[in-house]
Amino acid sequence: MLVLDTITRRFGERLALDDVSLSVPDGRMVGFVGANGAGKTTTMRIALGVLAADSGSVTFRGKTPDLATRRRFGYMPEERGLYPKGRLLEQLVFLARLHGVDRGVATRRGQDLLDRLGLGDRSRDKLESLSLGNQQRVQVAASLVHDPELLVLDEPFSGLDPLAVDAMADLLREKTAAGVGVLFSSHQLDLVDRLCDDLVILHAGRVVASGEPEKLRRQRAGSRYELVAEGDLGWLDAVAGVRIVDHRRHGVVLELSGAPDLDQTVLAEAVRRGPVRSFAPLLPSLSELFQEVSR
Numbered sequence: 001m002l003v004l005d006t007i008t009r010r011f012g013e014r015l016a017l018d019d020v021s022l023s024v025p026d027g028r029m030v031g032f033v034g035a036n037g038a039g040k041t042t043t044m045r046i047a048l049g050v051l052a053a054d055s056g057s058v059t060f061r062g063k064t065p066d067l068a069t070r071r072r073f074g075y076m077p078e079e080r081g082l083y084p085k086g087r088l089l090e091q092l093v094f095l096a097r098l099h100g101v102d103r104g105v106a107t108r109r110g111q112d113l114l115d116r117l118g119l120g121d122r123s124r125d126k127l128e129s130l131s132l133g134n135q136q137r138v139q140v141a142a143s144l145v146h147d148p149e150l151l152v153l154d155e156p157f158s159g160l161d162p163l164a165v166d167a168m169a170d171l172l173r174e175k176t177a178a179g180v181g182v183l184f185s186s187h188q189l190d191l192v193d194r195l196c197d198d199l200v201i202l203h204a205g206r207v208v209a210s211g212e213p214e215k216l217r218r219q220r221a222g223s224r225y226e227l228v229a230e231g232d233l234g235w236l237d238a239v240a241g242v243r244i245v246d247h248r249r250h251g252v253v254l255e256l257s258g259a260p261d262l263d264q265t266v267l268a269e270a271v272r273r274g275p276v277r278s279f280a281p282l283l284p285s286l287s288e289l290f291q292e293v294s295r
């Protein structure tokens with residue numbers, strides 16, 4: 001597990017990170033979201049040891065990572081790192097060799113990654129001859145080629161088409177299944193929702209929510225319910241403490257305020273009036289959750 005504990009970092013007068021704590025357990029995919037400038041890249045750089053924190057600590061499996069440990073991390077930096085004029089496979093092999101991987105193994109892994117990402121037949125091409133999305137695929141391959149024990153990826157999905165997103169997601173899932181912890185940042189909340197086991201939301205340099213997305217949603221479920229039932233549901237408006245806030249094709253969204261068991265009263269009355277197909281608290285979407293905690 002990678003643990004960041006109460007990390008603070010200033011740039012001049014600007015407090016970029018304020019007491020940031022988060023962890024990336026082995027085998028879990030952690031989505032890292034936050035508005036532009038929230039501090040995601042700064043956090044990732046500190047996690048990787050390419051930038052120092054003013055205070056706080058970083059540990060991996062209980063110890064401060066030394067150079068040898070950091071070589072076993074995989075990092076895809078925001079500024080990317082490959083040479084435009086370098087050939088794909090050559091660059092991957094070079095990077096793996098820097099991490100101490102034997103040439104034969106590096107070549108096999110590099111080719112395998114390119115195959116998996118749909119670039120197998122372009123391994124001798126120069127990076128700059130690829131479209132931006134395909135260049136991005138190679139950048140991800142570069143972070144994986146030394147078979148790291150931890151992956152830190154700064155917006156690995158940006159600019160990828162849906163097929164590439166799926167290929168990448170499968171690859172990352174394989175890594176977590178093999179025990180690798182993955183921390184990835186993204187602005188694509190639907191994708192984060194689909195992929196991550198845990199979520200960390202950063203706002204203005206502070207962690208404002210973290211945990212399993214489903215649990216976070218339940219904590220903020222509030223008092224909205226969706227009722228799917230047959231017949232005219234207009235009677236609900238006359239019930240004290242009930243307000244219809246949205247009409248949907250097969251039902252309504254209700255806002256309940258008042259007695260704690262009002263939901264049970266509404267359900268009982270709905271059942272009395274006709275068949276009820278479903279009645280459940282309406283959980284906020286990740287996007288709604290994000291907006292609520294980022295105010």
Ligand SMILES: Nc1ncnc2c1ncn2[C@@H]1O[C@H](COP(=O)(O)OP(=O)(O)OP(=O)(O)O)[C@@H](O)[C@H]1O
Nearest residue numbers: 011014016034035036037038039040041042043078
């Ligand atoms: N080297 C630096 N010098 C000065 N300020 C910096 C530096 N790096 C980051 N900052 C500032 O720290 C804050 C956090 O920036 P950071 O790049 O970590 O945000 P981010 O969440 O990754 O944003 P984005 O989603 O736009 O990539 C910003 O206010 C940024 O201007």
